[in-house]
Amino acid sequence: MISINLLQVFLWAFRRRERDVVNLYNSLSPLMQLATDNNMLNFGYWKNNPADPLGAQNELCKLIGDISDLDSANIVIDVGSGFSAPATYWKSQYGNINITCINTNFQQLVLSTKLVGNNISDMKENLYALLQTDDIRFVNATSTSLPISASSVDRVIALESAQHFRPLSQFIRESKKVLKNNGILIIAIPVTKIPSKLASFMKLGILLLTWASEHYSLDHVKTTIINEGFHIDEIQSIGPYVYEPLTDYYIKNRKYLREEILKKYPSYLENILYKSLLKMKQVSQKGIIDYVLIKCRPNDISQ
Numbered sequence: 309m310i311s312i313n314l315l316q317v318f319l320w321a322f323r324r325r326e327r328d329v330v331n332l333y334n335s336l337s338p339l340m341q342l343a344t345d346n347n348m349l350n351f352g353y354w355k356n357n358p359a360d361p362l363g364a365q366n367e368l369c370k371l372i373g374d375i376s377d378l379d380s381a382n383i384v385i386d387v388g389s390g391f392s393a394p395a396t397y398w399k400s401q402y403g404n405i406n407i408t409c410i411n412t413n414f415q416q417l418v419l420s421t422k423l424v425g426n427n428i429s430d431m432k433e434n435l436y437a438l439l440q441t442d443d444i445r446f447v448n449a450t451s452t453s454l455p456i457s458a459s460s461v462d463r464v465i466a467l468e469s470a471q472h473f474r475p476l477s478q479f480i481r482e483s484k485k486v487l488k489n490n491g492i493l494i495i496a497i498p499v500t501k502i503p504s505k506l507a508s509f510m511k512l513g514i515l516l517l518t519w520a521s522e523h524y525s526l527d528h529v530k531t532t533i534i535n536e537g538f539h540i541d542e543i544q545s546i547g548p549y550v551y552e553p554l555t556d557y558y559i560k561n562r563k564y565l566r567e568e569i570l571k572k573y574p575s576y577l578e579n580i581l582y583k584s585l586l587k588m589k590q591v592s593q594k595g596i597i598d599y600v601l602i603k604c605r606p607n608d609i610s611q
């Protein structure tokens with residue numbers, strides 16, 4: 309049984325410093341892994357009625373691979389890489405890419421190396437920890453200070469992680485620094501549709517506690533990207549294919565999933581998860597939250 313100090317969890321969720329976010333994931337990722345029965349840490353894309361969360365998560369990775377034009381990329385960084393399941397997916401589909409997973413969470417990176425393969429050829433634990441397997445490199449660093457050479461990267465991907473980055477502008481600036489002139493930044497991010505922080509505060513209910521990240525509005529994300537010298541090529545709003553079907557899947561399979569979760573967590577935590585999912589579906593249907601994929605490029609392209 310994983311012991312949870314709920315007060316501490318709420319403190320981490322409220323304060324959301326980098327260390328708090330690491331602690332939150334270390335305490336609660338197994339809950340997500342139990343609920344989805346795999347190692348991806350995203351909500352998935354349920355448009356084509358996938359059978360299960362992994363199917364939906366692979367679909368989301370596929371969508372991001374397509375929108376990122378990964379078939380014409382070589383050097384890729386995945387910022388906020390979780391257990392590197394998305395990177396493993398992309399590597400399997402686009403053998404040409406050289407992918408580096410960047411994550412503040414060292415524990416997740418260590419587990420990633422075990423999931424991706426045991427052939428770890430290097431490991432330093434000083435300023436930045438660097439681990440690597442034959443296929444994927446793992447760097448323990450933060451999104452707001454990327455230890456990557458300037459103008460060296462074809463794609464920067466942030467899959468359901470940029471909601472944690474703060475300030476978001478610093479991540480966008482760092483992305484601009486490391487991207488080649490013709491590079492692409494792709495962000496998949498849950499957003500609020502209400503520009504006013506106070507108004508969204510009033511409407512999110514239990515999600516104020518359980519959506520443990522910044523609640524960036526779509527306007528804020530767009531303005532930040534543009535102010536940092538990018539132009540936006542494409543925005544896809546996929547909220548209705550994310551929150552509602554995910555919640556419906558959970559409702560349909562709740563009996564089994566609850567039993568699985570109760571093997572490791574107290575029942576009140578499953579109740580909080582269930583209520584949060586219901587709320588998520590409701591605020592998505594009301595157009596209060598969305599999930600967007602944003603593709604953008606640095607302005608000063610010299611071709």
Ligand SMILES: C[S@@+](CC[C@H](N)C(=O)[O-])C[C@H]1O[C@@H](n2cnc3c(N)ncnc32)[C@H](O)[C@@H]1O
Nearest residue numbers: 348349350388389390412413450451467469472
């Ligand atoms: C919701 S998970 C998504 C993980 C992965 N992209 C996936 O889809 O499975 C968010 C990830 O962002 C990472 N993260 C949070 N804040 C970060 C930061 N400031 N810099 C880098 N990674 C961060 C977390 O450790 C976690 O791995």
